[in-house]
Amino acid sequence: DVKVTQSSRYLVKRTGEKVFLECVQDMDHENMFWYRQDPGLGLRLIYFSYDVKMKEKGDIPEGYSVSREKKERFSLILESASTNQTSMYLCASSLSWRGMGHGYTFGSGTRLTVV
């Protein structure tokens, strides 16, 4: 089975800190995604990447950046953490768009609290 591993289940950071959330997948998937999940808002796409060193903005990219130096790793960076970035962050991966109908494989999530 594909595994998507997020480095931390829980994080507490201070306002203004630079925060790195790491995600690694082990099945050679081309696409990787970062979402945040908030009550009543569902999942919102922050950034995604469909190839190494490629990235595209999702629906809510402000305050975030990403890095994909290797195919298996996709990092989400909060440049200067703020309390409104307290959320559950979910990483996912999938095969390329040519395999339409493939769903995502999600990591277990990182619950980030910014104080």
Added chain:
Amino acid sequence: GDSVTQMEGPVTLSEEAFLTINCTYTATGYPSLFWYVQYPGEGLQLLLKATKADDKGSNKGFEATYRKETTSFHLEKGSVQVSDSAVYFCALSDPTLGGGGNKLTFGTGTQLKVEL
């Protein structure tokens, strides 16, 4: 743009009751449709999917049929168990969206609580 609308929760049922969670969608192209489940404290897991009209996805006793004429993909289960308590997300993947990758558009999720 594309969107997915799910019935609001929470849905509370007794064990062995029949479950329906409604999902309708709007899409530019001919999407693939998915149901994901999120158990407490975990990430989302793919529950079932359908890629063309009249396809029925099924898994673990859950079923959903791709209805193009009504743009719906309702989730059903004949007899729920306490262990089915979770949040269920409907999603679509639209091949006409640009930018590469098969982005999923999610509904807001429906919480299911099953009681003894």
